[in-house]
Amino acid sequence: MKAFGKILGLGLLGLLLIIVAAGFALTHLFNPNDYKDEIRQIARDKAHIELTLNGDIGWSLFPWLGLELHDASVATLTTPTQPFADLQMLGLSVRVLPLLRREVQMSDVRVEGLNLRLNRDKDGHGNWQDIGHPAPSAVPASVTAQTDKRAEPTSAAEEEKPSQPIRLDIDSLTVNNARIEFNDEKTGRQITSESIQLSTGAVHDGKEIPVKFTAFFGTNQPVLRARTELNGNLRFDRALKRYQFEDMRFSGELSGDPLQGKSLTFSAQGQLLVDMAANVAEWTGLKLSANQLRALGELKVNDLNKTPQLNGMLSIAQLDLMKFLDSIGQPLPSVADGSLSKVELVTRLTGTPTSLALDDLNLKLDDSNFSGRVAVEDFAKQSLRVQLKGDTFDADRYLPAKSADADSASKVRQAEVLSSEANAIASNSPLPESPTRGAWSNDKLLPIERLRSLDVDAELGFNQLTLKKLPIDNAALKVTGQGGMLTLNELRGELYSGSFSAKGSLDVRPDVPHLSLQTRLNRVPVERILQAQGQKPPVKGSLTLGSDITSTGNSQKALVDSLNGSASFALNDGVLLNANLEQQLCTGIATLNRKTLSSEPRGKDTPFQELKGSLSLHNGVASNPDLKVRIPGLSVNGNGDIDLRVLGMDYRIGIVVEGDKSDMPDPACQVNERFAGIEWPLRCRGPLELGAKACRIDKDRLGQVASHLAGNKLSDKLEEKLGDKVSPELKDALKGLFKR
Incomplete structure (x- = not known):
């Protein structure tokens, strides 16, 4: 028995030496560069892509299955002369024996000079949609339909019995000087990401993976440019469908036309979790900053497989809103000194992909405090809903100054x-x-155009409101607007020892x-x-x-x-x-x-x-x-x-x-x-x-009074003169004559 084990061991060792010797001979005697045409044809037939290999192919067989490509490009079979991707170098190697156990153990994976071009034509068709599709003339439609039908049961069977995931084990991943470009011919919009640098630590399922990513982003509509950096520790468990990004920090600087020559320095930190099994995503320990703005909070999204539902909390520390908006090129009209210099916000967030609500809102605006709710019920329609109650509010502080002509x-x-x-x-x-x-x-x-597009339902209340220097107690305002018709349902308050109320409408649908x-x-x-x-x-x-x-x-x-x-x-x-x-x-x-x-x-x-x-x-x-x-x-x-x-x-x-x-x-x-x-x-x-x-x-009419008085004097004299000598009817007639 002992001899048998020794013989078996020597046999296995000999077999291993034969495999190593064969691999050495194969890698040194077989040159893959001699088979570039065959490799391109395999890429066309099996992967349905047009592969161009301008550089050398380096490779190894055992114990690492290694591959190194230089100066390669990839195009779809629909447009084989228009590559959508090219790279300067791709290098990777895989251990051979673990592949037999459905384990991928790789050394460092390096990508140099990747250039990816995505294009959507005037008909809305993207070149990436043709990746992996056979050439239009290569396969008849009937054959394609039959192939699709035959594939359906297989797909269903695969869904019923999913295969076990392959274990990944990669020493590191490095991407240097990559570039991604997106063009939309219909709108003329262009988005680019340049100087992409990505580096990771060892990639293991269920283990922390240090990640560092930097890139420059740009767009032409509007003209914007951003420098970004992402750091953190990535952890994933594919069996549990659970993905975490711990100690995440995303930071950078933004500039461009909307900022009017100014720049925005931003950062976002926290712990990210996506649990696809539970259909939940969370962002805890959230910290945001943008120039002078500082915010804390946490966010949670449920029902990822349906209509996502957002819940969370947000707290914005006190900031000078005037200075912040000016720092990003969005200055407000001039108002009273010191106004909008102390703004704080604490609220509970709820939302969907089409709406956002700030519930249980507490807002401090300088010397005023507000509580209530603000919501956009439909982003596309800009449906604004406001219910706020304030203690004291001096509206005059926030009215723009008079123009030079008016002054x-x-x-x-x-x-x-x-x-x-x-x-x-x-x-x-x-x-x-x-x-x-x-x-x-x-x-x-x-602002006529803005009012025409407004969809608003607002209800405001103030314990004390100052407007046009008038102190209004228990003020209330209810206004609705949609489709260019704004209705003042109620405006009331107590003014000094009295009261006032108003209602009305404003129609901005016509030109005037x-x-x-x-x-x-x-x-x-x-x-x-x-x-x-x-x-x-x-x-x-x-x-x-x-x-x-x-x-x-x-x-x-x-x-x-x-x-x-x-x-x-x-x-x-x-x-x-x-x-x-x-x-x-x-x-x-x-x-x-x-x-x-x-x-x-x-x-x-x-x-x-x-x-x-x-x-x-x-x-x-x-x-x-x-x-x-x-x-x-x-x-x-x-x-x-x-x-x-x-x-x-x-x-x-x-x-x-x-x-x-x-x-x-x-x-x-x-x-x-x-x-x-x-x-x-x-x-x-x-x-x-x-x-x-x-x-x-009125001297013009004073003469009439004098004439009237003169008539009265003559009438009195007639009374004395006539006495009882004439009848009363004649006496009255004579008096009336002199009063004319």
Whole structure:
């Protein structure tokens, strides 16, 4: 038995020596370069590719099956003269005996100068789709169909009984100076990856594989270029269909046209896992950076075999958003200093391949805090859904600054008003002239194209909102938009001691946008609104206003010039500021009495209990036919126009002395029975900001009052003269004659 084992061992050793000797003789006596044509034909018949071998073929047989190709290219049989890949050198070697056990043990695999060209023609057909396909004229269609039919049962059988995976054992993989290019002839788009360098450690199933990858990427639509580097440890288990990339770090720098000459330095880190058996992918320990932006989080994707479902968390550290956007060539319009300098975000992410939602969102924007939800329900349709609640928010901080034209027009307007106000200080000065300069900007207000494509459903709420310097409490906004029609479902809030609400629509489907708006103000202090806008209020009181207006255009001027509709207003418990109507009346009465006022007025304001009326708006001009003011002892009626295009007014006012029959403080201003019931005329004309300062006694109509009073005097004298000598009917007729 012992001798038998010795004989067997010597036999095996002899067989091994014979194999080694045969391999040595074969590799030294057989030159594969002599069989290049046969190798090309085998490539055509078996692999259905056109293989060109311009360089030498080096090889070894035992114990390593080695192969080294130089200067080779590969084309499809459809376009054999147009290679889609070429390389300078490919070197690899495989141990022979492990192949018998379905194990692949390889030494270093090296690829030098690989150049891969992928092209999609104008019909959308890619050259890679022909790889491995026989030449069109080589195989009849009927034969191909029969071959496919015969192959179907085999494929089904293979699916039922999958073969055992081959074990891989590679010392290392190295790719130097590779290049990949993709061209789309239909769109003209080109994507390239150049200077590709890939190196790995030993490749073993279930073991950590150190990986380092670098490349330069570029595209021409838009023009972008990126330098990238990828490092980490790869681990895979093909039997479990489980793949991990541990301690992954992907970093680089991006530049190009969209960045407007700036650059973006970025990095992404974390642990990646793909479990195909469980159809799950995870990214834990996620760290992102992009210039000043820093973010942490984790992501998980389920149902990889169906519609993937994303879940995760994301936290963005505080950053200066203005500086960040400027650093990537996307600067925002100039806003107030310090705005958007403190932005933080924490949210839960959910999504699909076509949607993304930020749930349980907490956003800090400078001194404001928001919570709620923001979602894009359909990327293709840009379907935006917003539900946010804020504590305090000063919207004025984020409004763009006025343009130079608008600022210049505003200064000219202020100078015009100041000039009119200076001329209006004295009560005996002439009427101010009506303003003629436009008060509104021609700057475009709305991004029409973006609004037409907008699909939005937004609901916003604020404990306190500052807008146009107005402090609005418990503000709420609900707006929807789709297909170019935007609807304001609700806008409401509390303003000072009153409230307001509005609803309306904006139609941007036609070339000229169309606006429709209905508003309601309830007992809002009008003087505080005007003061907040930096204007000197001409009047005080609680304003109640209702309006229903329409307009067209895309600038302040166009919207005001086309303003049409109706409105009604009531101002209660009010005061006309810097307007002593008593003094104005006394001036008129003293003129009729041919006397001079000897005392100064007791006050500079005129209180009133109510001011009301209605407005009819036509192309930016509001006609007010029924102005009524109720003042203790007086009633005021008026009619006129407010030209909103230039913020001017032109009113005719009639003041009637009613119940106060006592003497006025000044002897020249005596109010007695013959002045009671007389309508004293005023004319108010000039810039709207002047208010009652623009009012004067209407001397044109004062003559009618004098004629009326003269008629009364003659009537009184007739009464004395006639006494009871004539009938009452004739007496009344004579009095009426003199009153004409």
